[in-house]
Amino acid sequence: MRRAGALPYLLILPSVLFLGVLFVVPLVQTALLAFQQGGAWSLDDWHRMAEDLNFTDAVRNTFSVVLIVVPLQCALALGMTMLLRHVRHGRDLILWVWSIPLGISDLAAGLVWLALLTDQGWLNTLLFKAGLISGPQAWLTYETPMVLLAGIIVAELWRATAIVFVILLAGVQLLPKEYEEAAEVFGASPWQRFWRVTLPLLRPSLQTALILRTVLAFEMFAMALALGGRNFPVMVSEAFNWQYGSQDYGVAASYAVLVMAISVAATLVYLVALRVPAEQRA
Amino acid sequence: MKAAPFRRAFVTAFATALLGAAWASAAPAARAEDLVFLSTQLRPIESAQKMRTEILAGAPVPTRFVTEQPPQLGVHVRAEAQGGNVVSSLIGGLHGELLPLAGTDNLAPLDDVLASLAERKINPAMLAAGKFGGAQQLYIPWMQATYIMVANRQALPFLPEGADINALTYAQLGQWAANIQAKTGKRMLGFPAGPTGLMPRFFEGYLYPSFTGGVVRTFRSPEAEQMWTQFRELWKSVNPNSTNYGFMQEPLLSGDVWIAFDHVARVMDALSRKPEEFVAFPAPAGPKGRGWMPVVAGLSIAKGAPAAADAAKLIEYLTRPAVQLATLKAVAFFPVVQVEMPADLDPGLKLAADAVAKMGAAPDSVVSALPVGLDQRGGEFDKLFMDTFQRVVLRGEAPRAALDRQAETLKRIIAETKAACWAPDAPSDGPCPVQ
Numbered sequence: 001m002r003r004a005g006a007l008p009y010l011l012i013l014p015s016v017l018f019l020g021v022l023f024v025v026p027l028v029q030t031a032l033l034a035f036q037q038g039g040a041w042s043l044d045d046w047h048r049m050a051e052d053l054n055f056t057d058a059v060r061n062t063f064s065v066v067l068i069v070v071p072l073q074c075a076l077a078l079g080m081t082m083l084l085r086h087v088r089h090g091r092d093l094i095l096w097v098w099s100i101p102l103g104i105s106d107l108a109a110g111l112v113w114l115a116l117l118t119d120q121g122w123l124n125t126l127l128f129k130a131g132l133i134s135g136p137q138a139w140l141t142y143e144t145p146m147v148l149l150a151g152i153i154v155a156e157l158w159r160a161t162a163i164v165f166v167i168l169l170a171g172v173q174l175l176p177k178e179y180e181e182a183a184e185v186f187g188a189s190p191w192q193r194f195w196r197v198t199l200p201l202l203r204p205s206l207q208t209a210l211i212l213r214t215v216l217a218f219e220m221f222a223m224a225l226a227l228g229g230r231n232f233p234v235m236v237s238e239a240f241n242w243q244y245g246s247q248d249y250g251v252a253a254s255y256a257v258l259v260m261a262i263s264v265a266a267t268l269v270y271l272v273a274l275r276v277p278a279e280q281r282a
Numbered sequence: 283m284k285a286a287p288f289r290r291a292f293v294t295a296f297a298t299a300l301l302g303a304a305w306a307s308a309a310p311a312a313r314a315e316d317l318v319f320l321s322t323q324l325r326p327i328e329s330a331q332k333m334r335t336e337i338l339a340g341a342p343v344p345t346r347f348v349t350e351q352p353p354q355l356g357v358h359v360r361a362e363a364q365g366g367n368v369v370s371s372l373i374g375g376l377h378g379e380l381l382p383l384a385g386t387d388n389l390a391p392l393d394d395v396l397a398s399l400a401e402r403k404i405n406p407a408m409l410a411a412g413k414f415g416g417a418q419q420l421y422i423p424w425m426q427a428t429y430i431m432v433a434n435r436q437a438l439p440f441l442p443e444g445a446d447i448n449a450l451t452y453a454q455l456g457q458w459a460a461n462i463q464a465k466t467g468k469r470m471l472g473f474p475a476g477p478t479g480l481m482p483r484f485f486e487g488y489l490y491p492s493f494t495g496g497v498v499r500t501f502r503s504p505e506a507e508q509m510w511t512q513f514r515e516l517w518k519s520v521n522p523n524s525t526n527y528g529f530m531q532e533p534l535l536s537g538d539v540w541i542a543f544d545h546v547a548r549v550m551d552a553l554s555r556k557p558e559e560f561v562a563f564p565a566p567a568g569p570k571g572r573g574w575m576p577v578v579a580g581l582s583i584a585k586g587a588p589a590a591a592d593a594a595k596l597i598e599y600l601t602r603p604a605v606q607l608a609t610l611k612a613v614a615f616f617p618v619v620q621v622e623m624p625a626d627l628d629p630g631l632k633l634a635a636d637a638v639a640k641m642g643a644a645p646d647s648v649v650s651a652l653p654v655g656l657d658q659r660g661g662e663f664d665k666l667f668m669d670t671f672q673r674v675v676l677r678g679e680a681p682r683a684a685l686d687r688q689a690e691t692l693k694r695i696i697a698e699t700k701a702a703c704w705a706p707d708a709p710s711d712g713p714c715p716v717q
Contacts, residue, residue: 053669120538138521138522140523141525142522142525142676229477241477241665245664247658248662
């Protein structure tokens with residue numbers, strides 16, 4: 001009996017070791033780097049991070065993107081999932097097309113959107129041919145911060161809605177049809193069925209999708225770099241700049257720890273707010 | 283230091299095995315006893331490949347060309363020396379990269395090598411810099427590059443009256459861009475101020491020396507305040523996409539900008555592809571002269587090098603006028619010895635070479651060195667200038683307040699590195715003071 005009890009732990013031991021060596025150790029090292037200066041405990045790196053020219057912008061930009069993109073993506077993905085439930089012909093084709101962005105790296109996607117939005121890009125060509133502008137119009141500069149933000153949001157919506165969609169679709173496919181049919185028999189309208197039956201049942205999938213997307217959105221980097229460059233600092237791009245541009249590993253580590261703290265906090269909020277009832281847990 | 287041949291070969295082979303498959307696959311034909319040439323220059327794969335297949339193909343000794351990131355050069359060379367088996371014989375790097383190696387006594391004196399190069403007309407100022415202020419020659423100039431201005435010929439009719447394009451002032455440059463903006467409605471002056479651009483060098487080597495005659499000492503001087511005010515005014519005619527530009531050859535070729543400042547290697551593509559469309563000319567001058575930053579790469583022999591005699595032969599080869607010309611053609615780095623430019627030189631290269639020559643010969647030129655002695659803090663030093671630019675020019679902060687604030691960061695960087703002043707700042711005993 002005791003051997004059988006130890007077996008599961010033995011089996012997960014390799015992955016625990018793997019995580020410990022490749023994740024926990026660097027994590028602790030990063031945290032030490034952020035809180036130490038010359039071997040002594042210090043908040044110097046944090047002060048320098050907070051006093052830096054780009055810090056407020058980076059935090060504001062990151063939160064703007066997360067707060068706008070994540071809810072929009074959830075709404076869009078829910079809509080797409082519900083639509084797909086009622087499609088009879090060409091379902092696979094639609095599914096395939098909608099999942100394409102999943103297979104494209106963020107930097108490649110960023111460069112595609114840069115080609116669309118740059119001065120001599122396709123958007124300007126289109127607007128010019130339609131007679132709406134008289135010459136190249138700059139969209140992605142420090143003079144047009146709102147358009148820049150909008151561009152990054154649209155690009156992020158295009159790039160990363162697919163992952164939310166795929167998770168929700170998997171969740172929807174697992175839902176028993178009986179609940180909805182019962183609601184229909186009792187005369188519930190489609191809206192009522194969605195709000196009262198489908199959405200609550202989808203809560204576990206929604207929770208997973210929200211956690212994943214929010215954490216990834218806080219780590220957004222390539223898209224902001226490709227479209228915004230110096231004009232749109234985000235927290236991770238600042239960490240990158242401090243690490244590789246300025247070679248100040250302490251401040252970079254402070255950013256990394258800050259991003260991690262925010263991600264953990266967001267995850268906890270979701271875990272509490274979207275608590276999944278015990279009977280619904282897998 | 284006469285190791286038995288087999289032992290030396292063993293050590294070299296062992297080190298080669300240690301240093302891994304990357305080099306081996308990059309130079310499959312290399313033999314273990316080849317001379318190792320370690321360089322921070324010509325790192326881009328295309329340049330490195332041209333170096334290996336074109337320039338070094340004719341070398342008198344079989345050579346393995348190995349590149350290294352600038353911040354790692356010192357670590358690499360010192361590690362070899364401390365480990366007791368020096369692998370790299372010849373070291374190629376910029377003045378500021380070789381300086382720390384001289385400080386730690388890792389470079390062999392080259393006076394004998396230099397004596398054998400007596401008939402080469404090496405640029406005397408660059409040669410003198412190769413002594414790092416001491417008595418012995420520690421590197422021999424290898425090749426040079428710098429920053430130039432390039433303009434589309436369509437911009438020339440808008441030059442302010444009486445302005446000589448080869449002797450522009452910053453005021454005239456601003457007027458020129460403003461004229462274009464007034465007549466065409468477009469802002470056609472561009473700077474490489476994007477994340478991968480070399481804009482910090484413009485402030486460190488061009489704008490500050492031209493307006494203040496210094497960089498560190500004069501960082502927050504009244505002249506600097508005046509300079510930032512004027513530059514902010516000039517920026518009103520600068521293409522707002524400048525904060526995204528990395529290499530100016532791209533916006534020049536696409537026609538997004540007509541006038542641009544950048545490293546010569548980063549505008550070369552535009553000059554080579556459309557030499558009839560562009561002109562190249564020196565950077566403008568300010569009240570204190572025409573600041574410019576020649577980027578000189580030198581060749582040193584490592585102390586304890588396994589193939590010191592062969593390395594000397596390679597130095598002789600690389601400084602031959604014909605090889606200097608071949609280097610220019612292959613990788614667009616300019617000669618440091620006097621050479622006759624051939625008539626059939628690529629027209630784009632000729633444009634650039636003329637601009638570089640004019641820059642160096644300008645009577646009012648103020649030569650700036652690349653920052654020296656900042657080591658790992660070099661990136662932060664660059665950020666300091668970009669932050670000041672962002673504050674004053676992009677966000678419209680008052681120059682005085684921004685400079686006073688940023689000066690604190692500069693003082694901290696200098697205090698941490700104890701870097702002494704470099705040109706054009708007057709020399710200092712100890713850390714360079716921020717006045």
